[in-house]
Amino acid sequence: MSQDFRLDNVGMVNREKKISFKFNGKKYFGFEGDTIASALIANGVHLVGRSFKYHRPRGFFGVGVDEPYAILQLDRNNERDPNIRATEQEIFEGLEVKSVNCWPSVNFDIGAINNFLKMFFPAGFYYKTFMWPPSFWYKIYEPFIRMAAGFGEASIKHDKERYEHKYEYCDLLITGSGPSGLASAYAAAKNGARVILAEDKPRFGGSLLTSDVNIGNQTGVEWAQKIIAELKSMPNVTVKNRSQVFGYYDHNMLVMSERISDHLPKTQKYLPKQRLWYIRANEVLISSGSIERPLVFGNNDTPGVMLSSAAKEYMKVYGVLVGKKPLIFTNNDSGYETAIEFKKNGVNPIILDTRSDPSSDIITEAKNLSIEIKFSYVVVAAKGYKKVKSADIAKISDDKKELFNIENIKCDCICVSGFWTPSIHLASQSGNKSKFNEKIDAFVPDKSKQQESTIGSANGIFTLEETIKDAFDKGFDVSNKITEKNNKISVPTVVEKKSTVHDKFWCVPLPKGKSYKRFLDFQNDVAVSDIELALREGFRSIEHVKRYTTLGMATDQGKTSNLNGLQLVSDIENKVVPQVGHTTFRPPYTPVSIGAIVGREVGKHSKPTRKSPMHSWHEKNNAVFVDAGVWLRPRYYKQGNEGIFEASKREAKNVRQNVGVCDVTTLGKIDVKGPDAAEFLNRVYTNAWLKLPVGKARYGVMLREDGIVMDDGTTTRISENHYHMTTTTAQAANVLSHLEYYLQLVWPELNVNVVSTTEQWAGAAIAGPNSRKLLMKLFPNLDVSNEGLPFMGYKEADLFGVPAKIYRISFSGELAYEINVESDNGYFMWEKIMEVGKEFQIQPYGTEALSTLRIEMGHVAGSELDGRTIPYDASLEGLVSKKKDFIGKRSLNRSAFTSTDREKLVGVVPIDKTTSIPEGSYIVKDPKAKFPNPKLGHVSASCWSVEYDNPFSLAIIKDGKNMIGQKLFAMSPLKNKTIPVEIVSSHYVDPEGKRVRS
């Protein structure tokens, strides 16, 4: 299709570069620098979507972030982006976009039947329609609503694009590169401040791009280009286009999304698609400008009705005519600028001005250009379904209540201007309570809460001269506070056309006998009648009216609708707008990609991965890994066709029969040093520590102050004032914080230091009846006999030239040792153990076998110490000192903790000795009892006992040890299993603990 609506030699797009793209499958051409909106308008396309509720035809309303209509879905390199604003997305070669919220097509949309059923869709129809009968909800109402809801479809495929996060600091962040932003950035940068200037659009300059003004003897555009070029050359300035500052958070933290590759056919190799900037700014100048307000009249949502400033920008920036027979409907002078622009491009507009007799430079200019102007005239209703074809216009009485001489005139677009609304969202998000400015009928920022200040039209200043002067001053003042420099730039002279006051009129009354829909919120289809209904039904608070009618709740957050909504509520309620107040502004100001928020923290990058120094050995030897917190640990070592069950059984059996080796590097390790270290441990652990001799280890349990077990592990006295504490893998970080808390805040008088040494040591546990023989070969010069290195003993020795620490501790219940070497020597140690252990039938074992071994020994771990257990519950009463005080001891006297009713640790064996009991099963007396079946406890861990070759589980049940010998049932509703079981001791293997001491 040819670009019939493209002007010759006007605008800023690159005519040298023609670009083709597809919209709803049809090919169109535009130029480099076009948005989808400008390119489609150039081709005469105005129907791009369907509205949310009534499926009414939708065209283009604005030219930027305020766009409520033209939401499209973009397909790019097999990726899908819903919620694209056609007014923002630039075209590139091969771009494919399609309309949303319509079926089968935007031209013929079945959903449009809603438009004829609109009496059934009043405000709050969700709350009224889908109530009865309740049984309809799941099967009929909810699926129906889900089908109808939302704009576009998200892709279910993995997004392969890259998104980045960046943290930045600056003296001054300026949000918008219009006249105020440029002037303040220039003044501050010249005064030595580190400045970030962010512009949402591709082009810098804001309103200067479209206004007919002079600054310092240059046109506005020339001045903007000069300032930007100079700012870009300064080392203390960062200038960013396509970058939206969308959120203002605590302590002057602002977040900006930079669209780096969205306008390119393909993301460049070393660039992300989008980058999210977290900017901590000393000061912020908000120069986000203002958005034109619509006027409200019948069928004001028809494609072809748009903001007059948008029509002007399409002409001046893109060289595109939004229509060839334009009607300008305005209550202020801004509409005249658009009309003059049309006239200059050879199109004859008609201006309808609601004012009766205004006069200003610009009105005189329009008259001199012989533009037809009708004063005290309004548009009553737009006519046409998929595009404006004509308009009913009328003269309006001075009190704006009566319409006369209604007539129909032909037109192909209606450009509306209802004056300007400052964009106060960032100021409001910062905590700034806004105030109402009667002069402009809009809210402006009030007193600053954080280090921010608003300039230019965002602050309700609408003359360029005042804007430039104020911005230069603010830029200087703010930078002077930070840099203490006094380099002040002189303010350039400004030439602009003076305008006169606007008319407060905003909503055209309905003519007698007509019931046109007059829309306030164009994206959520909220009409004047919906607000009236909500107020009739008793809603008063503007926050309630908003939620009930969904006014301003669409993805455009009511950028064009909020103020008119407030105006209507205050008119009906006979209040003034400030009494009604406005709803809360919340970030993000514009929709942000989920990908940008997530950044690079996807998949494997969502958390760090920690590997032991022996990791590559495990990999080479067919280890199957499991996530243990952030660590990767071997779960089992696969041989042949083995599954996890066979492999772990083989590994565990080999420990019981010969010797196995397990990577225990991941255990938390904390060095505790200082003259008061023993006293400190004595307060931290439940058992006694003062008499532990040097060279001996002890098992300890630590509690939280509420008496619940926090962690367990062994601690070894390395020397007089040096202890080596181990924690579980999962709790390592928490235990360190816990110890630091008590040392720094509660008992600062104790002379003790703690530091994590987890990463300094590589650990290997060798366990099994052959482990001593292996140890003798590893350390030939060391006395490792039962007397020389007894259970819970500690020795330092030399492992083939590498210093090593040997702890005789056991988690498996077998004769076992743990060897630690410096991390760098871990691989060497492991290889030596495997090499020397060959003759003793050594095999590595993973966490699965480790679990089996500890479960059949009745050793507790995380599944028993689950944040609900006190020491008595886990058969650890022997470790609770009666004599001394310790953290959490006072809590153990609580009646709930001393009650005999508490669930305690036992063992469980299936009576048939073959059926495994699912973890999490409930233990019950009678499987057939009525719901809810009283539960005695639950199964915390299950394994296949390699000692007895049958299933064995640990469980925590009421009355614990007294239940031993009872025949009960384990029920797993999840697995749909009921298994007859016998309660046994939790110490299933070697209950006397002979092996560890052998």
Add this chain to the structure above:
Amino acid sequence: MLYINCPHCGLRSQNEFAYGGDATVKRPELNKEISDQEWDNFVYLRKSPRGKHLELWHHISGCRQWIKVERDTSTHEIFKTYKANEAIE
């Protein structure tokens, strides 16, 4: 995101810190006889004031020191920060 002035390291972003609760709570002395009520107050009961609040923060990704922060719970304004055992003004 808060900007917290660690008395040891200087201004750092909130994501380097972990919140540690009310800093005015004092742990009962060891080996001291106290009533159930006193212990219960210490372990479980906390005020949730609107306005100024002295609280603990742990600089876990920095100097590992516990610090005290005087913060307004409604505006998030931070008035002053203290080292663990500094006298509170």
